[in-house]
Amino acid sequence: MLPALQSCPRHLLVCEKSSFLQEKSRYSAQVETHYYNCAVSFLLPECGHLPEKLKSAVDGFGNYYLVKNLPLHEFIKKKFRDTFVSKGKLILSVDKDTYEELGLQGKPSLYSGKMIMRYIVSIDLTDEALSPDGKKFARIKWAFTEKKPLTFDFLLAWDSGDASTIKSYFSTYIVKECQPKITSVISKDLLCPVLRSRELHGKQGECCSSVELFEWLGAISNDINCNNHASNFVSSFCCPEPNTVIEKAYLCTITGFITPGKILKLLQLLREYFHEPKLSHWVSLMVHGFADSPVSWREGEHGFFKGGDNLYNFVIFNNEDYWLQMAAGTHDCCPP
Structure with a gap:
């Protein structure tokens, strides 16, 4: 086998935690400077239907x-x-x-x-x-x-x-x-990682880490079954532990050419989602950039000709804390 085929492409995941209430929080800049977005999806645990405000925002994304x-x-x-x-x-x-x-x-x-x-x-x-x-x-x-x-x-x-x-x-x-394409999936009896907003790196036996959550969200977004065993031939990926079973979860995905301004409005509505009591204490918002975009964040060069990973995810907690996960692939500048 050729040596080049034996080495895995470089992938980079940057995770950070902060609060929307912090004066120096950079969340707006992170969204505004990621210009070329082809898909945005949000996951609402313990939710079986889309709240009216979010539905209006999704329907009003525009052409x-x-x-x-x-x-x-x-x-x-x-x-x-x-x-x-x-x-x-x-x-x-x-x-x-x-x-x-x-x-x-x-x-x-x-x-x-x-x-x-x-x-x-x-x-x-x-x-x-x-x-x-x-x-x-x-x-x-x-x-x-x-x-x-x-x-x-x-x-x-x-x-x-x-x-x-x-x-x-x-x-x-x-x-x-x-027109943007809108799809919705409602999952039932879903194994879901246990999270704590202050524990970005997780805590053994108590809560899962940001990286573990990111992998799980990728599986959920792609409709991959996480109820597997290590001996499973097709997939051995399992929901990270500790986890809990949630009765239902609502996943909405909008695909098209989506501007940062629309994503910021959606992010604000997801913050407001917790103004009324909810069974879940977190939601997520994942944004995918175009694989062939010449840049990722700001003017950072994007290696679209080899790889194409170009995405970020907000985990929004009910206490106004958030986790931000930014992923880039081979031949990409490090996310800011």
Whole structure:
């Protein structure tokens, strides 16, 4: 067997605990700077139906748009930037040949190795030097329209105004309006880990750790049976101990192009979920980023060409404590 096949890809899981009530809590920044999200799911233990506020929020996620064969130069036009961009960057992850043909300034990928085969090009769309009569704008426009014309299919969403403006703005292109897909699963008599908000690393015989919970949530999200034995040929994964049987659990998943703003609103509603007494003292909110996104958090490079893990999860407790779990895969910057 080749040595490369014998070694497992690197995976990274960062866990931290905090409180929503702490002045220096970073939970908003963690959500706001994870830009490209393809799915969000929340698990409500001891719940058999979706509360009205959460149902309204899920149903009101709104549409996003697929624009076909959109030239890259559309994003540097002054009209586009004035209409949609208050702050932001256009970030390209390109191979060596495309980078050389574009002729724009960039930097080697952090994961190129000795032979640099991929480059990152970043363009600040709010840069004053990007005025239509400036040399910088002229060079970028030339690169995108004449030197190396690039067209792609883009998913677009907008939180700051009427999302249908996207459809009217790009009316000369093929624009498809897309709706998020919503699925719900109600599990009954489910083995569930015992948690304590202050015990992130768990406590032998008393409560489970954040890592154990993360693995269990992955199994529940993928409908994997956790009532197994070590001798089971198909799967030996079991619910971590100590655990308890819960009568029912509600899992809701929304799939599509989901903006950080919508996730923050959902997170706030899950905090408010405990304003009335509940049988369970925690809920979870898991967010998956696109596997082929050029970045994960902030401008941290995402190794989408090898792996693609790119997700985070909040465990929200009824005392306003929370756990945050952030996972990244091979060729990814460490989560912030």
